[in-house]
Amino acid sequence: MTRHFLNLSDAGGDAIAAMLADAIDRKALRKGWPKGKPDADRPLDGHVLAMIFEKSSTRTRFSFEMAMRQLGGSAIVADAGSMQLGRGETVADTAQVLSRYVDAIMLRTDGHDNVEEMARHASVPVINALTDLSHPCQIVADLLTIVEHGKALPGLQLAWLGDGNNVLNSIVEAAGLMQFDVRIGCPEGYDPDEGFIGRARQGGAKISIHRDAAEAAAGADIIVADTWISMGQEGGEAKMADMSPYQVDAALMGQAKPDALFLHCLPAHRGEEVTPAVIDGPQSVIFDEAENRLHAQKSILRWVFGQL
Ligand code: CP
Numbered sequence: 001m002t003r004h005f006l007n008l009s010d011a012g013g014d015a016i017a018a019m020l021a022d023a024i025d026r027k028a029l030r031k032g033w034p035k036g037k038p039d040a041d042r043p044l045d046g047h048v049l050a051m052i053f054e055k056s057s058t059r060t061r062f063s064f065e066m067a068m069r070q071l072g073g074s075a076i077v078a079d080a081g082s083m084q085l086g087r088g089e090t091v092a093d094t095a096q097v098l099s100r101y102v103d104a105i106m107l108r109t110d111g112h113d114n115v116e117e118m119a120r121h122a123s124v125p126v127i128n129a130l131t132d133l134s135h136p137c138q139i140v141a142d143l144l145t146i147v148e149h150g151k152a153l154p155g156l157q158l159a160w161l162g163d164g165n166n167v168l169n170s171i172v173e174a175a176g177l178m179q180f181d182v183r184i185g186c187p188e189g190y191d192p193d194e195g196f197i198g199r200a201r202q203g204g205a206k207i208s209i210h211r212d213a214a215e216a217a218a219g220a221d222i223i224v225a226d227t228w229i230s231m232g233q234e235g236g237e238a239k240m241a242d243m244s245p246y247q248v249d250a251a252l253m254g255q256a257k258p259d260a261l262f263l264h265c266l267p268a269h270r271g272e273e274v275t276p277a278v279i280d281g282p283q284s285v286i287f288d289e290a291e292n293r294l295h296a297q298k299s300i301l302r303w304v305f306g307q308l
Pocket of ligand 1: 056057059060130265267
């Protein structure tokens with residue numbers, strides 16, 4: 001069976017735990033090495049990843065390419081607009097053609113149906129590098145960051161402030177798989193996907209939605225914020241007004257536990273979803289989180305190739 005990684009549940013809780021352990025081990029083994037030097041065991045020697053972007057990216061683009069280099073493989077990066085895909089060639093044909101050239105395909109696109117269509121027609125693993133529905137690669141990096149900073153996942157209280165977007169959907173999915181609770185502070189009309197919430201609750205996670213930001217943040221181990229206006233979204237001014245009570249400032253951080261961490265997947269808009277005092281303050285671990293995109297994705301790649 002070809003292993004695709006379109007959502008965290010494609011791997012499941014045990015595999016995610018294995019990815020986190022692998023990422024911690026591999027990160028320690030190459031500490032201090034030049035970043036382009038391959039890992040000693042080169043587990044993906046000779047493997048090539050096609051990376052297709054319909055939307056902008058800094059972290060995903062660089063971290064996946066460096067991940068392939070460090071695993072001993074390589075990557076081919078293309079913007080969808082420069083491919084025939086951007087001129088109407090079907091996802092199905094693209095999937096079948098690329099499967100003849102490369103060993104795995106990574107796609108960042110708007111519609112989640114595009115990654116599903118790619119996976120249906122590809123004979124190699126397909127990885128979701130962000131859709132409007134979910135961002136599973138980001139959340140493996142977030143979990144790695146949380147664990148690295150000494151917090152166990154089972155029983156963790158994570159508070160999300162702001163828009164119920166694709167990143168939050170994947171956090172909620174992770175909660176059901178890894179047994180932690182999510183307290184969502186968001187205005188009416190911006191709740192995350194009901195399907196993800198229902199499955200997480202079935203998995204044993206407590207998922208609560210609060211219209212009061214302080215109530216959501218109270219006693220949290222982790223506070224997470226994200227940009228209020230996602231890539232390609234319209235209607236900015238009305239949404240910004242709706243979101244403004246959910247800005248993470250020092251007072252809101254003060255509602256969380258004294259040792260709470262602040263996470264943000266970046267890019268950030270200082271003064272909007274978070275104040276500079278918080279995102280650049282002592283509880284913020286945003287650059288560890290960004291670095292961990294690289295280490296987490298190496299383990300996701302190893303998983304899709306059946307090595308974990
Ligand atoms: N967090 C994240 O996915 O960053 P990029 O959009 O820069 O890839």
